[in-house]
Amino acid sequence: MNGAQVVVEALKREGVKYIFGYPGGACMPIFDALLDAPELELVLVRHEQGGTHMADGYARATGKPGVVLVTSGPGATNTVTGLLTAQMDSIPLIVLTGQTITPNLGKDAFQEADIFGVTMPVVKHSYLVKDANDLPKVMKEAFHLATTGRPGPVLIDLPKDVVSAECTANFPENTDLPGYEVPMKGNADDIVRAADIIMESRRPLLYVGAGAVGSGASKEVLELAEKLQAPVTTTLLGKGAFPETHELSVGMLGMHGTAYANKAVVGCDMIMAIGARWDDRITGKVSEFCPTASKIHIDIDPAEFGKIIQPDVSINGDARLVLQELIPHVHKLDSGPWLKSVASWKKKYPLKYPKRGGLRAQYVLDELDRLSESRGIISTDVGQHQMWAAQFCKSSRERQWLSSGGAGTMGYGFPAAIGAQLGCPNDLVVAVVGDGGFQMTLAELSTAALQRVPIKILIIDNRYLGMIRQWQELFFDQRLSGCDLEGNPDFVKLGEAYGVKGFRIRRAGDVTKVLKKALAYNDGPCIIHAEVVKEDNVFPMIPAGAAVKDMLIEKPKDRKLEKPVGST
Amino acid sequence: MEEFTISIYVNNKPGVLMRLSQTFARRGYNIDSLVVSPAVDHQFSRITVVVQGGPETLDQILRQLNKLVDVVHASHHDPKQSVERELAIFKLLIGPEKRSEVLQIVDVFRAKIVDITDQSLIVESTGSSSKIDAMEKLFNTIGLKEMVRSGKLVMARGTNKT
Numbered sequence: 001m002n003g004a005q006v007v008v009e010a011l012k013r014e015g016v017k018y019i020f021g022y023p024g025g026a027c028m029p030i031f032d033a034l035l036d037a038p039e040l041e042l043v044l045v046r047h048e049q050g051g052t053h054m055a056d057g058y059a060r061a062t063g064k065p066g067v068v069l070v071t072s073g074p075g076a077t078n079t080v081t082g083l084l085t086a087q088m089d090s091i092p093l094i095v096l097t098g099q100t101i102t103p104n105l106g107k108d109a110f111q112e113a114d115i116f117g118v119t120m121p122v123v124k125h126s127y128l129v130k131d132a133n134d135l136p137k138v139m140k141e142a143f144h145l146a147t148t149g150r151p152g153p154v155l156i157d158l159p160k161d162v163v164s165a166e167c168t169a170n171f172p173e174n175t176d177l178p179g180y181e182v183p184m185k186g187n188a189d190d191i192v193r194a195a196d197i198i199m200e201s202r203r204p205l206l207y208v209g210a211g212a213v214g215s216g217a218s219k220e221v222l223e224l225a226e227k228l229q230a231p232v233t234t235t236l237l238g239k240g241a242f243p244e245t246h247e248l249s250v251g252m253l254g255m256h257g258t259a260y261a262n263k264a265v266v267g268c269d270m271i272m273a274i275g276a277r278w279d280d281r282i283t284g285k286v287s288e289f290c291p292t293a294s295k296i297h298i299d300i301d302p303a304e305f306g307k308i309i310q311p312d313v314s315i316n317g318d319a320r321l322v323l324q325e326l327i328p329h330v331h332k333l334d335s336g337p338w339l340k341s342v343a344s345w346k347k348k349y350p351l352k353y354p355k356r357g358g359l360r361a362q363y364v365l366d367e368l369d370r371l372s373e374s375r376g377i378i379s380t381d382v383g384q385h386q387m388w389a390a391q392f393c394k395s396s397r398e399r400q401w402l403s404s405g406g407a408g409t410m411g412y413g414f415p416a417a418i419g420a421q422l423g424c425p426n427d428l429v430v431a432v433v434g435d436g437g438f439q440m441t442l443a444e445l446s447t448a449a450l451q452r453v454p455i456k457i458l459i460i461d462n463r464y465l466g467m468i469r470q471w472q473e474l475f476f477d478q479r480l481s482g483c484d485l486e487g488n489p490d491f492v493k494l495g496e497a498y499g500v501k502g503f504r505i506r507r508a509g510d511v512t513k514v515l516k517k518a519l520a521y522n523d524g525p526c527i528i529h530a531e532v533v534k535e536d537n538v539f540p541m542i543p544a545g546a547a548v549k550d551m552l553i554e555k556p557k558d559r560k561l562e563k564p565v566g567s568t
Numbered sequence: 569m570e571e572f573t574i575s576i577y578v579n580n581k582p583g584v585l586m587r588l589s590q591t592f593a594r595r596g597y598n599i600d601s602l603v604v605s606p607a608v609d610h611q612f613s614r615i616t617v618v619v620q621g622g623p624e625t626l627d628q629i630l631r632q633l634n635k636l637v638d639v640v641h642a643s644h645h646d647p648k649q650s651v652e653r654e655l656a657i658f659k660l661l662i663g664p665e666k667r668s669e670v671l672q673i674v675d676v677f678r679a680k681i682v683d684i685t686d687q688s689l690i691v692e693s694t695g696s697s698s699k700i701d702a703m704e705k706l707f708n709t710i711g712l713k714e715m716v717r718s719g720k721l722v723m724a725r726g727t728n729k730t
Contacts, residue, residue, distance in 0.1 A: 120586060178640050180637050
């Protein structure tokens, strides 16, 4: 076997089904070897960034690692944004990059990029393989590292002479990584200490993040919440780890979370993070975040303990396994009055939007949620439409919500939906994208059309970079700078050029009718172009760097807002 | 800012040093000295780093280091619980008239003269970093031209793991 054949054989052994790839000189031997492996389906993308987001969407929707194959130089550097997106949100990816031949390394050869060096801060781990005999071991390790512990992207740089060389193909059963431990169950003493703290609480709050999704802990979260009678809030990435349709759910918390979730954060006497990392979108001003509440932190990555918030008890382990150990130690809390307060906030401060004055994105998304019975897989870009989708498209199960949280990558939503649909062919998949983000990766319309994936691309088009415009309106005296997307194409006609079906929504009265038609269209991808009101704002809002208690339910009429002190 | 000595046991592979230095840089730590050498088992290397940084982030740094796949373990060493050594060589540009002064200092600090010409002297010294600092200060008043320090080496006392 040569190196390329070993790589392909290793992919088969790992049960890989799809490879999102784009060829180039340095990776031609691997593309060649793929021809002899019909069980691996090559999805030819139109840009490497799109390929990484497809693999990422596939991974988020299925829980299996996504695989990307690109060439050296620019092919490799085009994966950097996808790597960052996956790294920030702990998504298992394997990115295989071609590389110039080893004698050329470091000599500025054609299409040479030190991708091993370039990507170091945005990967969980990476390899530059210089001996073909190492390939079986490296491939085994890469999949192990990407998918275990706190998952993440692993990059393997493959010089062309290495994958062309004949080598021994000894595929190891196990990995030998002395510096890599995967915490599992959690320390029994920590669990008992956590249980003691929980049992003292009268105003508990479970704060559930991506770690719960990653470990498949939704059953345990539900069991714990119901047993304790504790309300549950999920982060943007934790959506689906607890059904948002459940009466104990208070929806998403944080910068654009529900008012009642944020009021629960302010009012709780105990907050337990389950696979969530106290991100700055959640805490706002850290020094004023839940100052009197006791804090419990369950995380598979010990480096998260005390990084932002110092917990009273930390439990290092897999969320699902830790909760299984914890549940027998706790019982129902005396939380009746607390649940009543939470219920009253839900009633008093519901998510709302004006029903008049043109077509509202919120209404389109609300209807989408209703018509799809909260069952679709939703992927998003970044910005206003993302926050509205998070607010109005409820998740009832894990892996139903695909969104770039940590990195905030525009252009993520559409390619991610393609990957998700390939991984989950029987699910409804909707890419909710903005007119800005969609244009960053719309080259993948070819890929979607070619693969005939029946994804619905719902473009929330306000002809602005809406979140930028919102900030400029609220914090920069309405001085609009660089946010006007004048020059947008006619997205329906654009779709036509790719052979993609298009639907148009211009009036609120058409929303239900058109969405129904589009949801029933399954003969390949379709575009739903929703031309929404140009100027609308996402609320509630905690200005960046402000305390959670300073949340704004709506735009203040009587005062000017200070420029936020938080970074973004 | 405080000074910390961190010992790191890593896989002896290319790129490891880069990952470590990135971890320090991202958290605003400045590396004062860094020594890399093979461990008893040559598949691994032993790294001693002296860094300047805030004490509140030390725990974070150690956790971030331990998170790296190529790091087997990383730990902070309290000087009381460990043996610390540093080697330095000093070049002084002096003639015979100042030799006796230098010899006195060399004697007090139990250092060695390893090279001598009619215009120069090279002194070698091993010991704690503060001893080296003291010698540097004295030599500076006499005619110190060049100094090379190995950086601090650390080993845990007794049967404790470094």
